[in-house]
Amino acid sequence: MAPLLDVRDLRTQFHTDDGVVHAVDGVSFTVEPGQVLGIVGESGCGKSVTCLTVMRLNDPKLSSSSGEVLYKGENLLTAGSRRMREIRGAEIAMIFQDPMTSLNPVHTIGRQLSEAVLLHKDVSRKDARARALEMLEAVGIPRADRRIDDYPHQFSGGMRQRVMIAMALINNPDIVIADEPTTALDVTTQAQIIQLLKDLQREFGSAIIMITHDLGVVAETADDVIVMYSARIVERGSVASIFKQPRHPYTWGLMGSLPRLDVNVDRLVQIPGQPPSLLRPPAGCRFHPRCPYAMATCHEKVPASEPVPGDPGHEDACFLDGTVKQREASQLLGAIYEAGASP
Structure with a gap:
């Protein structure tokens, strides 16, 4: 259909x-x-x-x-x-x-x-x-x-x-x-x-x-989410997938900067830098000037959107190794959980 x-x-x-x-x-x-x-x-x-x-x-x-x-x-x-x-x-x-x-x-x-x-x-x-x-x-x-x-x-x-x-x-x-x-x-x-x-x-x-x-x-x-950055889609998937297993560093940045009522912090975590100008966007992955995981490939090639293994409908456009993505996402969510559980 x-x-x-x-x-x-x-x-x-x-x-x-x-x-x-x-x-x-x-x-x-x-x-x-x-x-x-x-x-x-x-x-x-x-x-x-x-x-x-x-x-x-x-x-x-x-x-x-x-x-x-x-x-x-x-x-x-x-x-x-x-x-x-x-x-x-x-x-x-x-x-x-x-x-x-x-x-x-x-x-x-x-x-x-x-x-x-x-x-x-x-x-x-x-x-x-x-x-x-x-x-x-x-x-x-x-x-x-x-x-x-x-x-x-x-x-x-x-x-x-x-x-x-x-x-x-x-x-x-x-x-x-x-x-x-x-x-x-x-x-x-x-x-x-x-x-x-x-x-x-x-x-x-x-x-x-x-x-x-x-x-x-x-x-x-x-029900489903599209994450956009600099005029392109960098990640997509169900709400459960995006919140339980985010795969793109930009999505991690958005989630890490969320204010929480149950956490006492002096300053919110922020994504460094500014979004690029759409008049002259950077070559390669457009997030690489702000990404702490950027590699040489990110400066030269545009990452294709690839499916996440074992998670139908979930895709992201990033050159990071899948194991690294899973580890970093787990650490991010673990930090959020620990911060929420703390007094």
């Missing part, structure tokens, strides 16, 4: 005055019906641009893309503008990172939600408003029948994010792309939004692509 979404060798470049920015460089992944796929990595690694390319939302005057984005067998990169307008919001929807700039400040919440229905469904305005009210109630907006005629500025950040989730799910799409849906929210609201997404995903059955830099969010929500 073919996957719901099949992204193959996706590449996106932005043409700037300084040169060509290789924002996505050979990314491939699949999404199955009902699956939650987490995409993690530092800011600027290509997570959001990958999904904006899937939605064809990059400015065509400033960017170019190649590869294939197969949605139910149809290549979205070659689909016409009219067809993409039919797909966006109805079959593939997106929850944007900043709801304040994504919602129109001069229209009420109810009007914006109703418009999302009217664009894709042959229904009356009354029915569209009723559906909007139903979704506001579903995402937990208090007194939704009164708040439906309020404007975005009258809602808190957490409530605006709930409105964005309602808008994304209002037409029961097959895929929902959530771009850092908990950014800039306090921890209590973050937990509420994560739980809301999990509940609605079970209710509506939509597949979710969760873009985040927070491994904690991934552990809470995702």
Whole structure:
């Protein structure tokens, strides 16, 4: 059975005055019906641009893309503008990172939600408003029948994010792309939004692509994980595989820098250096300038993504010997466990 979404060798470049920015460089992944796929990595690694390319939302005057984005067998990169307008919001929807700039400040919440229905469904305005009210109630907006005629500025950040989730799910799409849906929210609201997404995903059955830099969010929500660094995928696998047997040094760095409530530390462990410029990325493995395990080969050749023996679906792109990877991962997880177990 073919996957719901099949992204193959996706590449996106932005043409700037300084040169060509290789924002996505050979990314491939699949999404199955009902699956939650987490995409993690530092800011600027290509997570959001990958999904904006899937939605064809990059400015065509400033960017170019190649590869294939197969949605139910149809290549979205070659689909016409009219067809993409039919797909966006109805079959593939997106929850944007900043709801304040994504919602129109001069229209009420109810009007914006109703418009999302009217664009894709042959229904009356009354029915569209009723559906909007139903979704506001579903995402937990208090007194939704009164708040439906309020404007975005009258809602808190957490409530605006709930409105964005309602808008994304209002037409029961097959895929929902959530771009850092908990950014800039306090921890209590973050937990509420994560739980809301999990509940609605079970209710509506939509597949979710969760873009985040927070491994904690991934552990809470995702079935499978893609780790991106400098526009490329460096590791992929199930949540259990990534958290129990991480294989790439960059993944080790992300896990080692996680803050913990049960550990007293003066300073978090950090990955040294800065992510490379995508205008002129380094040759070979792009992580080698920051990697404590870098070898001569890492400076010269690009590591291919190889399967992890005995762990189906788990792959990583690193030249380190498998025995070394297993040893270092065990030491990392052991250190985390010991730190968590200490007073």
